[in-house]
Amino acid sequence: MNEDFATAMLRAVRSTRALKLAEATRVIQNALAGQLALDTRTSTPDITPSPPNRRSTPFPIDPDAEVIEPSAKPAVEESANSAGDGTASRRLRNSLGETVRILREGRLASGVFGSLHDVSLPGLAKRGPPAVVPDGAQFLARSFTCPAGSRSYRLYIPASASDRPRGLVIMLHGCKQDPEDFAAGTGMNAVAETHGLMVAYPRQSGADNASFCWNWFRPADQMRDEGEPSIIAGITKEIMAEFGLDRSRIFVAGLSAGGAMAAVMGETYPDLYSAAGIHSGLTYGSANDVVSAFSAMRGNGGLASHPKRLANGHRLRTIVFQGSADRTVHPSNADRIVAAATPTGSGWAVRKESGRSAGGRTYQRTTVVDAAGRPAVEYWLVEGAGHAWSGGHSAGSYTDPHGPDASSQMVRFFLDGQK
Structure with missing residues (x-):
């Protein structure tokens, strides 16, 4: 991972923790686009465009996506903007390495964008739905x-x-x-x-x-x-x-x-x-x-x-x-x-x-x-x-x-x- 990409990921994490989700989305999208471009210089380039039904908005969420439950209780932090009654808002936190891994796997976890859904990312194979298999097949x-x-x-x-x-x-x-x-x-x-x-x-x-x-x-x-x-x-x-x-x-x-x-x-x-x-x-x-x-x-x-x-x-x-x-x-x-x-x-x-x-x-x-x-x-x-x-x-x-x-x-x- 190059230094520019790591810096962008840190910025995205900070924006996410500050609940600036739109900014975090834009930073990650731009960083991934740049990183994928670098990766394909040493691998076989994509010779087929995105599916015709892909949305133009960044990180489109599949409405039929499977919810992914976290495997362990996540770490939390106290928000700098606590509620007036002294109760701090609590949000999931992921390490930079975990955030990058999640993004490269084509999904967003709760600590990144606040929802646990699979998403489609450019350049990643689409994971098909579970197959319907007749009895006996x-x-x-x-x-x-x-x-x-x-x-x-x-x-x-x-x-x-x-x-x-x-x-x-x-x-x-x-x-x-x-x-x-x-x-x-x-x-x-x-x-x-x-x-x-x-x-x-x-x-x-x-x-x-x-x-x-x-x-x-x-x-x-x-x-x-x-x-x-x-x-x-x-x-x-x-x-x-x-x-x-x-x-x-x-x-x-x-x-x-x-x-x-x-x-x-x-x-x-x-x-x-x-x-x-x-x-x-x-x-x-x-x-x-x-x-x-x-x-x-x-x-x-x-x-x-x-x-x-x-x-x-x-x-x-x-x-x-x-x-x-x-x-x-x-x-x-x-x-x-x-x-x-x-x-x-x-x-x-x-x-x-x-x-x-x-x-x-x-x-x-x-x-x-x-x-x-x-x-x-x-x-x-x-x-x-x-x-x-x-x-x-x-x-x-x-x-x-x-x-x-x-x-x-x-x-x-x-x-x-x-x-």
Whole structure:
């Protein structure tokens, strides 16, 4: 911690004790912004903006946040401004180190702002709400380690097929998200329950990316048997072996940075997955560093790097969702994903249709099918939608409840290939 940041924290604590809460808020906000800027100089920068529904006011408090009770009786001090009857006002006190720790964890304690609520801070992953698990189902916390590194993950085991699930969906969250948030926002557990599928949600760590993004743009994380692809594939293989699953029922999907990493997994491990779902993502190999990642996200794409592909050149069956009004990932990226996934040669037909979701959003669906009518690629362009999971739930971040249900459509597409 640099000296300026420590000084600002001391000022904030003094302002808080004097009940000058607005001043304390401003000081901490400015100090954290400066400190986070310094931190990201030596770590991977955030390449995804804040969720569209984030308030502009400092330290917005979630009205549904869980109250955190203090674990021990706090120290108190006598206010310099005692009441007229001689009774001193008493307030909670926290050390500077404790105050900074609380702020970095993304919450405010009673000794800082007088209320015990979780809050959302810029640059910190949103903690998802507790998962609703049907009777007989499980939502387990697990971890996996291999030579490339370690990641924890959540695994949903459906009540409808707890002994022998029908398949597995690997779900890769976006920046500033975590498995719990992503599960709540996409509603994928409920869809999987209907079809007897398991869902695994690998968790990106803050130590590996300051904004909890999957590092889809780094050459070291675009290769088979290396980096993050090796870890995600390892999680997949571990679950497959435990539950006796074969490749025909293994799928990978993701949003934003997670969608881009799903594209990486489809290219580097087409022998492991049967189909991929990419929502608001980018094509494999479209960037090789942060600068080219920003360029690709703006729509200035192409293959900026030459990552290691699997030698057989197999194209994975792919379903793509993209909002036409996405200002984070330009819609042209979806066109590139579709072009890369479309099989070459004769015998393929393109079908187009338009529709309107129950929530009111119109969409265009383009499907590439073989001579027997089996879909190889499906592309949903949702009119007016931004950078958000289509048809998602407001319980999670980056969701658009008004669009067609991406989770249901992805699972339908995945399973259609098995007919």
